[in-house]
Each structure stands twice: as C-alpha cells, then as structure tokens.
Amino acid sequence: MLAPRSLKREMGEVVPLDLLSVAFDPVLSLKDRHNSSDRESWVYQPRVYRSLEVFVADRLGDRGPCTSEPKLPGDPYRFHFSDGFCVSLRINCPEPSDPDVIKVEKITRVVEWMKYFSANTSIPMPHILSFSRDVSDVLPILGVPFYLVETVKRGKSLRRYLTALRESETVSASRTNEVRSNIYEQISQYYLESRRLTMDRIGSMSADSSGKWEVTKRPFTGTMEYLLSDIPDCPMHEWPEEPFSTAEDYFWFMCEQNMTALWGLRSLGVPRRLDPVADDVSPHWEDDEFNFDPEKVAKCARLRFRARHGFLQLIKELATEEGYSNGPFVPAMPHLDWELFRVIYDQRTKKINYLFEPRTINFMPLPFLCIPPPGLLSSR
Template structure:
C-alpha cells in the first residue's frame, strides 16, 4: 500500500518556497556582505554556488584563497514556519555537543542567529566551515558496483566507530540537547521531529496544538505519543487512504503499532533511560569523503536537523540504509524477500565492521560487557528494527506493519474498534471525495 502527502498543502509549500528562493537570490550580495561582517574579515567575499538539500539551502562563499564557508538557511515552505528557529537552534547545539564530546568529523560553526538578525529577514542561519569532499553515497555505490569490498569494509568501519561513540552518550530525557546556564549539557525541551515538521507542512489542518510541549522522561510515554500522533494523522489527512479497504488497513496497522509497544519495549526495560542521540539521516548521503594518502577517509558528517535523544534501542538498531534504498519505499513496490536479499548481506558485512570497531575500543579502553554488535543483531532478528523504523516514520507505518510485523489473525480487532474502523473508513471516503474535488478545482494533479 502507498501513502502520500497532501498535494494541496504540498503545492502551497512549493509556492512559498519559490517566492522565498527568489528573495534569497535577490539578496546574494547582501548575504555575502553579511557573512563577511560576521566573520570580521576585510577580505572581499565572493559567492561561489548553491548547495541544495532537502530542508535547507546553502550558499558557498569564498574570502580570499583560504577561507571558504557555507551559510545555511532552512527552506521556507519545506520547514514549517513555526519550527524554523527551533530547528536551527537544536541543530547548532547538537553540532557543538558532537564537536566537544566525540571524534566525529563535523563542520565548525563560525556564527549563527535567528531571523531578526539575518539579511533581508531570510530566516535563522548557520555559518560553518566548508569542507571539501565527495558525497559518500556516490562513492559507496561505485565501490559496490566494482565489488571493491575491502574499501566498503573501510567505510563501514568508520561509520561503525561513529555509531559506537554516539551509543555511549547518555541522557535522562527525550528531546534536543542544550546547554544550561552552568554550561552542562542537558535535555529539557520537547523533541522536534521530521514527522512533526511534515505533519505541520504537508497535511492540511493537522492539530499542531497536540504536539509535545516538553521533554519526555519515559520511553513508553514517548512511544505512545508517537502511536497516537499516527492515529491523529489517519483522522485528518484527507488523501491518506484511496479506498475503504486502504482506510481499514491503515486503521489496523496504526492500532496494532500502539499495541506492539509493550512487546518491543516492556515497562521494566530502560523506560526511564538512558536516552541516546538518534539521527535518522546519519547515512552516506550526508557524509563527505576523500582519499588521503591512498586511503578513503570520511571527512565530514552533515545534516543533524531534527536530532533528539531517543529510546536507547533506536541507537542499537543496525543502519536502515545498508541496502542503499529506503525500506519503506521499497516495501511499497516489492516483497519483503526482495528487500532482505539486498539488505541482509550488507547487514552481515556491517556487523563484522562493528565487531572490529568494538574490538579496537576494547583494546584501548578495556573490555566492556556492552556489545553494540550483538544488540544490532538482536534488533534485526527480533524485528525491533522494523518496529522502530515504523514508529518513527508516519508515512511508512502502514506498509511496515503489513510487510514486516503482521501475523495471521492480528487483523481481528475488538468489537468497539471494529465499529470505530467502519466509521473511519466511511469518513475517509467522504474526505477523499472532497479532497479530489478541491484538487480538480485548483487544477492540481493527483496520483492514486
């Protein structure tokens, strides 16, 4: 089954983005001067090029031969307006935290600020060092195509080491990392997630007042919130289901996900922490690499927006990107067996790399009882990998349930839920008819 964004909300966001992008282009000279002022340099600045991301636009600016920086703005219309400044502040603090507490190569932040301080009020910004390198995903695909498994191993070992470092960072609440007045790193604010941003920007009339107001101190409470967020999503997105049968399948999947919480997260299992930073986009697409002294080295890890401390088990999952495809998108088109055929050999290769990274850490710091390798393997074999993936991604929760977690007989619901499902299916078809009529009136093309 396939779910999609609300095309009406998406079109509105694209129109806002287009108008904002024109404003950025018109302000190029002002932006260059602004960055030079923030860097306190007398060397004239030169705009080099744009680097486009999914949620941000980056301007590369050169000052003389040596100093090259990026100024990064979140894209209007893609990032919900209510989250712009919260998103940037959270990312800045996490980059600063990683630079202080780990050896993960992240760009140095030179300056940052809010919309009121930005050129032409373009939005909150981050100025950071530009790092020369090639996108690791492109390199990794070529290595795999060439069957250069030794260098794939080298890439995996570096990423495994980074994941191992992150797995040791423990907090007592779920949310973004910040610094308190004493300079200590802590978590007190609500988690801001990619899913929240998407609900606020590409679902018409999602009740944003129901988003969290504070950090969570219980894994169970957070997961129940996420399950409820998915149920509200089903209620309000008018084109989430394209038939009554689709609506019923979404209803079953989202209720079953809520019921699966205690199977994968028993109340006695680290419910009050530790909580560990988790970045869904921690993947080769957001890493830069280059050859140094004949060896392929990752030189930058980028894009830490929407990072929060999360239930520790998220950090104990094997990487979802190992097959170089999105699991949710693949399951929409193919069978689980097709995904596993691609994923499992790479999983075994990555677990060998993780075991090697752990052996190095143990040799230098003394042996620990904790094994990330064994936890990752257990996550895969227990299907917790799939539960965690689905609970994070509201547009994939349905296909993940039916492809990976459904067992025969699970589709049977209690009498009260059966009645509610019938009403929801009827409501979804009424919503869909109204949505399609509005799309036609606006001349917006739809996909079924």
C-alpha cells in the first residue's frame, strides 16, 4: 500500500510557524491563466501557418498541398485539401513547466482514449490520422506534440444552437422542449454507455498487437496536471509508475497529492462565487469575483482541514469493504469534458457528431462516481 509520507505534518508533528509565513501568491497563478490567450498568441504567426501547411501535407502523403484557415483561440488548426478533405490539427498549449515526456503523455492518452471509445462504444469520436509518438515527433517551429484528426464538418456548437433555439421567436416552447429532450437523451445514453465499460485496475489503457485493451498505464489526473503547472519543481517522483490495483492505494495517493497542493501552493483555497450559466451549460467559476470575506475564508479552511482528516479515517472503512476496493473500475472524466460548448450538433440529422475531447480520463472506482455531469443536471 502506498503510505502518505507527508501526512505526518498534520498527524502529530508540530509545524513551525515560519513555514506558514512562506506564502504562495495566487495572483501570479491567476495572471498566468488569464493570460493564456496571450501565451497562445505565438501560434498565430503567418510563418507558423505556412510551416504547418507543409507539415500536414507531408504527414498525410499523396493528397497534395493544403491550405489553412484562420485559427480562433481555443480552436484547432484546420487545413483543406483540393479534393474537399479537411483535417484538424490539435495541440495542447503546454505549460512552461511541463517536461517533454509529460507533453507527449498527454497527447498519446487523448489519442488512445479516442480509439478506445470508437472501438467499444457508439460515442462519436473523430478519426485519428496521425499523432506524436515520442518526444522527437513534434511540430516544426512550435516544437510541441500534436494529433491530427479528420474534421467534423457537419454541425455547430451545441451551446450556440440551444441559445439560438431559446431566443427564437418562431419556435414554440413545446418544440424547444422536444429538441432539448432529444439532445439530452443522447448525451445521457453516451454517459451511461461509458459507465458500462469496466477494467480491473485504476489508470489508463492501451491496446496490444491483437487489439485487446487493458489498463497498462498510470492514472494522470486533473490534480496532477494542476500541481505540475503551478508548483515549481513539482515532486513527480511521488507519482505512480504503473496502474493502481485497489481503490485504497489510489486514495492514499490522492491524500499525498492533496498535501502536496497544500504545502506546495501555500493556498487554502479561497472560496469563489459559483454562477449558473444562462445558456444551458454547467455552472462555472467567475475568477474575477473572488469572495475574500475573512469569515468565509476561515470557514473554508476549517472545512477543508476536517475533510482531509475525515477522508483519512474513511479510507480503510470504505475502500476495504467488499465491492469497493477491487472494482469495478470505469472511465471517469472531468465534468469540463462534458460541457456543451464542446459538443457539435447537426440539426438536420438531430444527432451529436462530436461529444468531447478525452483529456484526463482514467478508470476509477465506480462506487465513488455518483455525480453526473452538471450539464445533464441543468437540463431538468
């Protein structure tokens, strides 16, 4: 079992007060995140477009030259060939602190999950054409790993479609509800379908030469990605090198990561105002509306302290019960992946043509995955 070494700091040892005076400045992190569009601006240079046009044409072989279309923030590069074929080049704009192997790991995980869902479910996934396989296989000029997929041509953003539908003066309320019900039923079916996939370990998977899928890789969680991007010299040596076999081992690892966040970021997690979104997507945080009320901050800190210690007490009680620790393990993904602005909907066929980009998905213990995506809850 993976025992949490740093937990001793809260389980009996006296913490020197001078440690608490070394404050992590959250403004720097927020500034970095708010300026993510500035950090991404380097990908809009004309010479980058020209270089990528040559790269994509060479990568796909004998289709001839291609031309690019203007890229919007957050969108992939799109390239068109003379025969009408269209492809999308996707990159995850890397954090400056990401090691090269982690950059490639993120890309290969997305690709493997897309292939897995395509092979084992009816969840709509784009066809993978090419992707980075190691640290030497990166885009010219940009120097980052990538994956290349066939573009989903038909459809539009589901969020924009639902907003236009709601604001339309020519569509009746009953018709609007009928369309919404059809859409959310599709999403719900895909969600339930993903829950029926099971494996015997916690982590990510790959296919062997025969096409059989197995969990062979360590989990890479949103918490790990967050710590890697925000903590200088993030202690990756504490990360697992292979999948977890039991929920108990995984929970101990998460305790360790929570302590790394507390002591590495020097942040107690200031509560923020949670606003509902008007256009049928899940609630989101307003970063510019922080609630710095001292009483609420203190209450939040106390609750987080109690939660950390309460979780420790529950690990053995829950994770060792029959049916909890040893599975079943099913795909679990961040709720952000289910948000409707990522979904592409074709109103002519009334079908979803693209659901999500599987970024930080792992097989996780099913009994502890009880909360559906907020977007589905908001549809009621």
